[in-house]
Amino acid sequence: MAQGKQEKAPKAKTEKVKAEKATKEKTEKAPKEKAEKPPKEKLTKEQKAEKRSRANTSTETRKINVRRYLKLGDRFYAESAYYTAAEYYKEVVQVKPENRYANFWLAMSLLRARDYENAEVFFAKFGAIKPGEKDKESKWKEEDEKLFTKFHYYYGEVLHRNGKYEQAIGEYSKFKSSYDKEDKASWAKLANNGIKGCELGLNPYNSKIKTNRLSPVVNRAYNELSPMPYDAQTLYFSSLPSDTLVFDNKRKERPEYQIYTTTLADGNWSKPAVVKNEDVNTPKYNAGNGAFNADRSRFYFTKCVDMEDDRSLCNIFVADCKAGKFSNVQRLPEPINYKERFTSTQPTVRVGNDGREVVYFVSDRDGGKGGLDIWFTSRIKSGEYTAPKLVGGSVNTVGDEVTPFWEETTKTLYYSSNGLPGFGGFDVFSTKELADLSWTEPHNLGKILNTGYDELYYNIASDQSRGFFTSNRPGGRFLDGIASSSDDIFTWELFNYAVEGIAYKDGNVDAGPVEGATFQLYKKNADGSRELVAVDTTSKGGNYFFKLKPDEDYEVEVVRAGFKPTVEFVSTRNLPMEDTINKNLGVQKSVYVMYGSVIEEGKPEVKLDDVSYTVIEQSGSGVQRTIMNGKTEVGSLKFAVDLDRDKDYKLIFRKNGYFSKTVPYSTKSLGDKDSVLNDVALTKLELNKDYTLKNILYEFGKATLTETSKEVLDTLYTILVENPTFEIELSSHTDAIGSDAANQKLSQARAESCVSYLISKGIAKERLKAVGYGESRPKAPNTTEEGKDNPEGRALNRRTEFKILKG
Numbered sequence: 001m002a003q004g005k006q007e008k009a010p011k012a013k014t015e016k017v018k019a020e021k022a023t024k025e026k027t028e029k030a031p032k033e034k035a036e037k038p039p040k041e042k043l044t045k046e047q048k049a050e051k052r053s054r055a056n057t058s059t060e061t062r063k064i065n066v067r068r069y070l071k072l073g074d075r076f077y078a079e080s081a082y083y084t085a086a087e088y089y090k091e092v093v094q095v096k097p098e099n100r101y102a103n104f105w106l107a108m109s110l111l112r113a114r115d116y117e118n119a120e121v122f123f124a125k126f127g128a129i130k131p132g133e134k135d136k137e138s139k140w141k142e143e144d145e146k147l148f149t150k151f152h153y154y155y156g157e158v159l160h161r162n163g164k165y166e167q168a169i170g171e172y173s174k175f176k177s178s179y180d181k182e183d184k185a186s187w188a189k190l191a192n193n194g195i196k197g198c199e200l201g202l203n204p205y206n207s208k209i210k211t212n213r214l215s216p217v218v219n220r221a222y223n224e225l226s227p228m229p230y231d232a233q234t235l236y237f238s239s240l241p242s243d244t245l246v247f248d249n250k251r252k253e254r255p256e257y258q259i260y261t262t263t264l265a266d267g268n269w270s271k272p273a274v275v276k277n278e279d280v281n282t283p284k285y286n287a288g289n290g291a292f293n294a295d296r297s298r299f300y301f302t303k304c305v306d307m308e309d310d311r312s313l314c315n316i317f318v319a320d321c322k323a324g325k326f327s328n329v330q331r332l333p334e335p336i337n338y339k340e341r342f343t344s345t346q347p348t349v350r351v352g353n354d355g356r357e358v359v360y361f362v363s364d365r366d367g368g369k370g371g372l373d374i375w376f377t378s379r380i381k382s383g384e385y386t387a388p389k390l391v392g393g394s395v396n397t398v399g400d401e402v403t404p405f406w407e408e409t410t411k412t413l414y415y416s417s418n419g420l421p422g423f424g425g426f427d428v429f430s431t432k433e434l435a436d437l438s439w440t441e442p443h444n445l446g447k448i449l450n451t452g453y454d455e456l457y458y459n460i461a462s463d464q465s466r467g468f469f470t471s472n473r474p475g476g477r478f479l480d481g482i483a484s485s486s487d488d489i490f491t492w493e494l495f496n497y498a499v500e501g502i503a504y505k506d507g508n509v510d511a512g513p514v515e516g517a518t519f520q521l522y523k524k525n526a527d528g529s530r531e532l533v534a535v536d537t538t539s540k541g542g543n544y545f546f547k548l549k550p551d552e553d554y555e556v557e558v559v560r561a562g563f564k565p566t567v568e569f570v571s572t573r574n575l576p577m578e579d580t581i582n583k584n585l586g587v588q589k590s591v592y593v594m595y596g597s598v599i600e601e602g603k604p605e606v607k608l609d610d611v612s613y614t615v616i617e618q619s620g621s622g623v624q625r626t627i628m629n630g631k632t633e634v635g636s637l638k639f640a641v642d643l644d645r646d647k648d649y650k651l652i653f654r655k656n657g658y659f660s661k662t663v664p665y666s667t668k669s670l671g672d673k674d675s676v677l678n679d680v681a682l683t684k685l686e687l688n689k690d691y692t693l694k695n696i697l698y699e700f701g702k703a704t705l706t707e708t709s710k711e712v713l714d715t716l717y718t719i720l721v722e723n724p725t726f727e728i729e730l731s732s733h734t735d736a737i738g739s740d741a742a743n744q745k746l747s748q749a750r751a752e753s754c755v756s757y758l759i760s761k762g763i764a765k766e767r768l769k770a771v772g773y774g775e776s777r778p779k780a781p782n783t784t785e786e787g788k789d790n791p792e793g794r795a796l797n798r799r800t801e802f803k804i805l806k807g
Contacts (some may be wrong), residue, residue, distance in 0.1 A: 016230055018318035019449075038677065066092050066099070073105060075604040082113040083482075090181040092114045100129050104148055114472055115482040116161045116452065123155040143523070151181060153187065155397045161424035161452035165198035172198070186398050189419075193399070196421035200444065204423070206576070207446035208495040213475060218269050219488040220805075221477040225257070226289045226346075226457050227468040227489045230296065232326060233264045235468070237489060238288025239272065257286040259301065261324075279329035286312070292321065294356055294408060299326055300359060302346040312456055314345035332451070336377055336388055341365070352378060360391065360413065372400040381454060390537030395431055402426065405459045410712045416456045424452035428469065434452060436763055437652035449492060453484055464549070466493040484505045498580040503558045504542070506586035512586060513542025517560040521546045524569075548572050548581075556583060561642065562675060564590040592667050593675035595640040598632070598653055601683040607637040608682065613642055624650075639673075639726070643667050652722055653681075657807065658682040660722030688803050692733075696754070696800035703749035705757060713754055716802060717761050727806040729769045730754050735794035736775045738784035748772025754800060769805070 029761055043283035075090035092099055107122035126148075131140050144151075154173030172191045179187055192531070214220060222240040229235050254606040258281040260272035274281060281287050285303040292299055299321040304314040315337040317325040331337060337344050344383055346362040357379040362372050365388070373396040375388040391413075395401065399419020411433055416426040416566070420442055427450040431441040449455060453473040469490055474483035499521075502513035518537050522530040536544040548554060554570045566585045575581075589695045600606040615628045632639050643649055648669050661682050670676065693716060696709045703709040732750035734743040751770035759765050775782075780793035 018566065029707060063093055064091055064100075066096060069379045070102060070105075073102075073109070077109055077112075081111045084106070085109040085113075086113060093125075095124075098129055098132070099202045100126060100143065101147065103129065104151065107158075108154065110330070112157055113482060113737050114453075116158050116484060120155075120162055120164075123151070123158055127155065143548065149181065150175065150187070152178065152607050153194075156191070157424070158357075160198055160201075163199040163201065163424075163452055166425070169195050169198045189398050191563075193397075193419060193421050194298065197423060200421055203750060205444075205446040207449040208497075208572075208575075209449055209492045210495065211448065211490050211492045213270060214489045214491065216477065217271055219476055221486060222486040223257075223470075224263075224489045225470060225487060227457065227470065228290045228292065229259075229461070230292065232461075234324065235262050235264070235489075236260070236271075236275075236290045236585065238286075238290070252358055253261040256281075256284065257288055259287045259290060263561045274327070275331075277326050280317075280326055290778075291348045294351050297321055298349075298357075300349060302345045303344075304345070312343065314343040316344050316347050317340075319639040329565045330387060332377075336361070336385055338365075346403050347405045348406045350408060356380060358404060358406075361388075362402050362404065363388070370398040372402055374413075374415060379793055380754060384594060391439070392437075393429040393431070393806070394441055395439055400426075403457045405457070407460050409462060414458050414460065415444070416454070416458065423447060423450050426454040426456055428455050428458040434643070435509065438616070449713065456487065458652065464494075467490065495550050495575075495578045497550060497578065498545060499554070499556060499570050499583050500543065500545040500580060501556075501582055501584040502543045503560060503587050505568070506588045509584065509586070513611075514563070515542045517542055517544075517558050517563075517587070519544035519546075520557045520558065520559065522555040524555060530555060549573075550575075553638050556585065558585045558587055560587055561640070562589060562591050562593050588646070591642040591644055592670055592673060594643055594651070594665060594678050595638060595675055596677050596679040597637050598639065598655070598680050598682060600658075604679075604681070608655055608658070609636055610634050611639065611682075612654045613639060613641070614673045615643070615652075616650050616652070617644075618648045619660075620648075641679075645670075650725055653680050653682060653716045654722060655682055657685050659685055659719065662718065662722070685804065685807055687807060688805065690801045693800045693802065698750055698753075702747065703746065705753055709754075710757060713757050714761075717758055717763065720763050721765065723807075725767055725807060726804055727767045727769075728802045728804055729771055730758075730800070730802045731771045731773055731778075733773050733777055733797055733799050733801070734775050735797045736778070737794070739778075740774060744772055744774035744776075746772070747774045750800070 002431075022169070051422065054634055068500045069092050069516035073085045073092070076082075076085035076088065077243070086106055086109035089102045089538065091133060093106055093486070096102065103122050103126040108127060110116075110119035110122065112751050150173045152175035156168045156175060159168035159171060160166075174190045176188055181187075212222075212296055213484045217368075218224060218237075218239075220239065225238040227455055237245055237260055238257050239260050240255055253717055259275045261275060262272045265268075282303060282666045285305050287301060290299060291301070299319045300316060301319070302314045304312050307313050316332045317331055318332060320328040320377070342363055342365040344361055344363045344365075347361050350358045350360070352358040358376055359379065360374055360376045363375050368375075368390060372393045375386045376391055378386045380386065389397065395413070395415070397417060397419030399417055401415055401417045401419065404413060404415040410593045412430050413433070414428060414430050416428050418426050420427070422427060422429075422444055427444045430445060430493070431439045431442050433439055444450060447456075450460075451471065451473050453471055456470045458467065458469040463706065470487040470491060471490055472484045472487045476483075476486065476488040478485070491693040503517040504513055518535065520532060521534040521536075523533050524530050534546055536546065544556070544558075546554075547555070548570070550574065551573050552571070553573065556570055557567045559565050564587065566587045568583050570581055570583055570586050573583075575642045576685060598608040598611045600608060609632055612629070612631045614626060615630070617625045617627050619625075628640070628641075630641070640756040641651065643665065644667065647664045647666070648668070651663045651665055652660055653663065659682060659798050661680060663678070677711055693712050695712050697706045699706070716730075720728070730751055732747040732754070734747050736743075748770070749772065751772045755765070755768045777798065778797045779799070780791070780796040781790055781798060782794050784790050
């Protein structure tokens, strides 16, 4: 039997020099640069001839050198040529079905070639092989301890990937109880994560998204990697555009992955075009993993080269970007990149809290938690970069964390991991940075997006509803007969959820919608707060329509003049499929709208703007309460006031150059009316014009005010209160009965009596001037032409007047 292979610990998960290539199991890391180049098929002429011979010879009619075939399988496995390694192991299994070594490493080769279904078949065959009569128990046990110590783990991994969760849990559990090497703790963590992932698979949370594989114009048989949109129509990605297995007899002849672009037009992606810039796509290097900074002025990417020790060593580069053209390509300095020590790859960029450009990237450098971990560095103003630091919290694990993507709007880091509980292989997770710079626990984005295959390079558009990712899930082109051998680019978009309905008068939905309503959509946050998302004011007929996102809570609020605002709760959390929710909102009438124009008294065609108004609520006990002050805008010829039902009000209207006016108004017994038209006329103010106060009466020959006179003066008091800038002259006049001197004295006393009353009511005396004119300013003759007494004329002459001296 060929020399055995000793599995290495997961904590070593680096791509360091292999002292014994044939004894190392290489973990297939799809996003690593190993997945960014074709399998290495280094066949000599002799081997090629032998391969052709094998293809033309039945295994039933020929014999093979089992030891030699196993050694060749070991060699190609150690060099990551898993397809070819599987062929050699398979040859042995065909002639010696009970060969444990061939069955196990055939299963491992198929697992690494990502042929999970057939890997399961041969792991099961390996597990079913029992010792024969000639097998020594001690040798059998020694092989188990040296060669097959991780059988139960890898069998569990394949079952896990294939969705056979209960069986997988059993294999992971057997592994935990049987594995007893020095690195037991690290492998136990991975097995526990596998068990948790299977439990997640038994009770999955489904992502509420739709996925779509890009057309074969973009997706070829080899991997398409690192899709990164430049804008809504332009996509950059890395590819090796071949549909057949590439054999590389000479390393220099093997083609490289390069960065391509494709554009979207009329729903179709164009034939990819390679980026024609040798500083980006450099001969003999694999290029990929592009990422733009926030303003698209810089483009970060990686170049990878195959080392003689079979490592794929990657460095990060940055280029200036203008209108999609790249220039001034620079390799990021040490210690971000090291020429031969470790790999640095898969950058993504954010704007830091201090405004700096922060670059997250993946590396297998010392100081991490596992093999590939996520690190970060900051670009300072001088263009230099700070020393890398490991991302903290639970982001990194003993497994691999790869393909990070920073989403700026929600401050969320998305990445793929095989070291966290998932559905098998690499799943996409999210985490958010908190105010104290710690990170939330990673969140698995759920099934449909994540599968038992590898989901990588997830990104999300600024509208949060769509994006790209890669996966090797079946459905694309076969490579060497394997449906899941290569990664393709997919788009994803959120399920289409919506809410629609009408606003109707509460208790009378059959009457139809209430027109003129405004609908507002609010997102409910976990802390109970809410944020406005959208407003629908354009719908006709009282209906509304809003798009919703999956797994969110919302409130729909309807606002309508004359009605109480109504709020309804809407959630998309438990909706399994796309749906439009119907939610009608009943509204209760709460107010009437008094509206109209303010016009000039006697000139209804003259409408006034810039009018102030005060709304005063009057209770039955006489208590008054000002509930609002408003003002019509300059140029607006209408006013509108909301008044509660079943109440009494008075509204005071004021405008410079006009007398204020008080309008009593009651909303009692208005019935089903929504609004009431009520135009208000204001009398234009004229300075020094005499205005007569009717029914100001006194006892004969006295200046004492009667109660009726006080009521009339209260009207003047109201005018003065409503027009606080007025200064007036209040004058009193008599008829001709009595002497001139007596009438002058009496009129002065009566004018002062009126002024004193107004002062007692709170009017400042500086605003009042009392003048008695006696009989000197008659409005009508005191006697007839015949010299007789004229009672009607004398009545007109006995009067009290005021005129505005200052408005």
